[in-house]
Amino acid sequence: MFLQQLSLFLENKAGRLTEVTQTLSKHGINITAFSIADSEDFGILRMIVDQHNTALKALKEEHFVVHSTNVVGFIIPNQPGKLYDALQHLDKTTIDIEYLYAFAHNGDAAVIVKTNNDELTANILKENGYSLIEKHPFDPDEMPTE
Amino acid sequence: MIWNEHAECMERSSLVELQNQRLHEMVSRLYYNVPFYRKKFQEQGIEPNDIHSIDQLKELPLTTKQDLRDNYPFGLFAVSQREIIRLHASSGTTGKPTVGGYTRRDIEIWSEVVARSLYAAGVDHNDIVHVSYGYGLFTGGLGIHQGAQKIGATVIPASGGNTKKQLQIMHDFGSTVLACTPSYALYLADTMKEIGMNPEELKLRRGIFGAEPWTEEMRKEIEQKLHLKALDIYGLTEIIGPGVAMECEHQKGLHVFEDHFIPEIIDPLTLQPVAEGEIGELVITTVTKEGMPLLRYRTRDLTSMTTQKCACGRTTARLHKLMGRTDDMLIIRGVNVFPSQIESVLLEISETEPHYQLIVDRVNNLDVLEILVEVNESFFSDEIRQLESLSHKIKTAIESTLGISAKIRLVEPRTIERTEGKSKHVIDNRFH
Numbered sequence: 213m214f215l216q217q218l219s220l221f222l223e224n225k226a227g228r229l230t231e232v233t234q235t236l237s238k239h240g241i242n243i244t245a246f247s248i249a250d251s252e253d254f255g256i257l258r259m260i261v262d263q264h265n266t267a268l269k270a271l272k273e274e275h276f277v278v279h280s281t282n283v284v285g286f287i288i289p290n291q292p293g294k295l296y297d298a299l300q301h302l303d304k305t306t307i308d309i310e311y312l313y314a315f316a317h318n319g320d321a322a323v324i325v326k327t328n329n330d331e332l333t334a335n336i337l338k339e340n341g342y343s344l345i346e347k348h349p350f351d352p353d354e355m356p357t358e
Numbered sequence: 359m360i361w362n363e364h365a366e367c368m369e370r371s372s373l374v375e376l377q378n379q380r381l382h383e384m385v386s387r388l389y390y391n392v393p394f395y396r397k398k399f400q401e402q403g404i405e406p407n408d409i410h411s412i413d414q415l416k417e418l419p420l421t422t423k424q425d426l427r428d429n430y431p432f433g434l435f436a437v438s439q440r441e442i443i444r445l446h447a448s449s450g451t452t453g454k455p456t457v458g459g460y461t462r463r464d465i466e467i468w469s470e471v472v473a474r475s476l477y478a479a480g481v482d483h484n485d486i487v488h489v490s491y492g493y494g495l496f497t498g499g500l501g502i503h504q505g506a507q508k509i510g511a512t513v514i515p516a517s518g519g520n521t522k523k524q525l526q527i528m529h530d531f532g533s534t535v536l537a538c539t540p541s542y543a544l545y546l547a548d549t550m551k552e553i554g555m556n557p558e559e560l561k562l563r564r565g566i567f568g569a570e571p572w573t574e575e576m577r578k579e580i581e582q583k584l585h586l587k588a589l590d591i592y593g594l595t596e597i598i599g600p601g602v603a604m605e606c607e608h609q610k611g612l613h614v615f616e617d618h619f620i621p622e623i624i625d626p627l628t629l630q631p632v633a634e635g636e637i638g639e640l641v642i643t644t645v646t647k648e649g650m651p652l653l654r655y656r657t658r659d660l661t662s663m664t665t666q667k668c669a670c671g672r673t674t675a676r677l678h679k680l681m682g683r684t685d686d687m688l689i690i691r692g693v694n695v696f697p698s699q700i701e702s703v704l705l706e707i708s709e710t711e712p713h714y715q716l717i718v719d720r721v722n723n724l725d726v727l728e729i730l731v732e733v734n735e736s737f738f739s740d741e742i743r744q745l746e747s748l749s750h751k752i753k754t755a756i757e758s759t760l761g762i763s764a765k766i767r768l769v770e771p772r773t774i775e776r777t778e779g780k781s782k783h784v785i786d787n788r789f790h
Contacts, residue, residue: 219740221733223769249742253767256740277733277770281740310741326740 285345472505475604483510497599575705611676
């Protein structure tokens with residue numbers, strides 16, 4: 213039901229992001245999407261990569277504070293108003309969005325969302341005809357979930 | 359267990375009588391053998407025969423670290439160099455090293471008080487004592503070594519450094535007692551986690567930790583991570599080294615071996631004695647020491663003292679766990695702040711590691727305190743809100759404990775420098 217995302221705690225320190233990308237590069241890992249949330253002193257880097265488990269292990273070995281987080285990924289047409297349509301379904305419920313980002317996906321748009329109730333979010337989207345991204349399309353690590 | 363029941367469980371009145379007699383003898387030795395003290399006594403009009411009671415201590419001159427520096431290296435020795443069989447020195451981070459000279463009898467007394475300390479911790483000849491204090495000029499390594507040898511324990515003189523190797527030796531040799539600084543104990547625990555060693559694989563049951571102040575919360579963390587009972591030992595090179603005072607298994611304060619060391623607690627500003635139980639600077643008089651006897655030495659360590667009898671049966675005075683040093687004391691916007699207070703606050707917050715650094719600066723003539731805190735890896739959440747509420751929680755806790763506001767900066771684990779000896783907790787940029 214969920215897509216796996218890498219979440220990293222990063223201090224606001226020169227070169228820290230470079231070190232993350234260097235580690236991923238060394239292991240031939242492709243970043244499909246990422247977003248950075250930052251406060252004054254630290255940031256959280258969230259990434260969808262093609263080899264989730266390999267990336268997780270490699271980053272841990274380099275002593276990064278990294279966790280695997282379940283997020284909901286779903287596809288919308290790459291057209292004006294389509295994100296609005298999708299979010300309207302969530303607004304009718306008690307769901308609060310923690311964060312959201314998006315990337316281009318085969319001519320469509322893929323949306324990654326984290327809410328206070330991910331299971332409910334996924335179910336609502338599914339019921340309303342959205343297709344969920346449950347594994348990375350190119351991840352050799354991941355076996356099909358269903 | 360009590361190593362020397364006669365000395366450690368003496369009736370208070372007999373103890374005071376012994377102290378009175380030993381103080382009298384010491385003052386004579388100082389007067390006749392140490393020009394520095396003779397001059398001080400003469401200035402105050404004190405004759406050796408005037409001093410018969412420890413109640414008169416407060417009239418006698420204090421000795422400071424500066425006096426030791428001024429008389430560096432051997433100026434305060436009370437015997438000729440022929441009779442000195444060992445020299446130790448403390449690291450001179452703020453100037454010349456502080457020297458300690460020992461006669462044969464001083465070394466015997468030192469071994470005796472460390473033997474008492476180890477017994478107080480429940481350590482005996484069945485134990486394998488792993489000494490990770492540095493060996494060398496530092497008193498930690500050899501001090502514990504001699505005492506452990508005296509009680510007939512099996513000693514592993516591991517000294518400091520090479521942490522992974524130490525863990526392997528502890529594992530293979532079956533060490534039951536670890537003696538090191540508390541920050542090194544935590545460093546060992548971190549390294550164990552890193553190499554995937556489980557504390558259950560070791561046989562450690564007691565820790566003899568000292569040479570730097572540490573808190574109750576740090577004790578809990580060490581006990582939980584290393585699966586041992588952590589006990590506090592106190593000492594300083596100037597006085598003799600480790601073994602001036604030691605916690606018993608009740609962990610209710612450090613018993614001072616008062617037949618050798620007379621403790622007093624004074625107000626560091628007025629220099630007057632404080633009431634029993636009040637916090638102040640620890641002052642020690644070494645009544646039996648021959649090599650370098652010191653009268654009312656200002657340790658710069660902050661603590662309080664009680665003479666109430668302990669459940670272990672010892673009658674000696676107990677010091678509260680050391681609370682920091684008078685010279686660690688930071689005055690921030692007029693408020694006295696001790697790094698140990700901040701450490702206590704952090705240790706009560708489970709989401710953080712007890713590793714921290716204080717950075718003090720002056721911005722527009724106003725003191726600013728910034729506290730770097732390592733986030734606990736298992737707590738990390740990918741929601742900014744949670745991390746911000748953590749930093750807010752720390753800020754509030756610091757404010758309510760210290761009465762000053764501080765800026766909290768969460769940093770990645772393992773980024774604050776660990777030293778294998780004393781940790782560096784304060785960077786004061788105000789006077790540079």
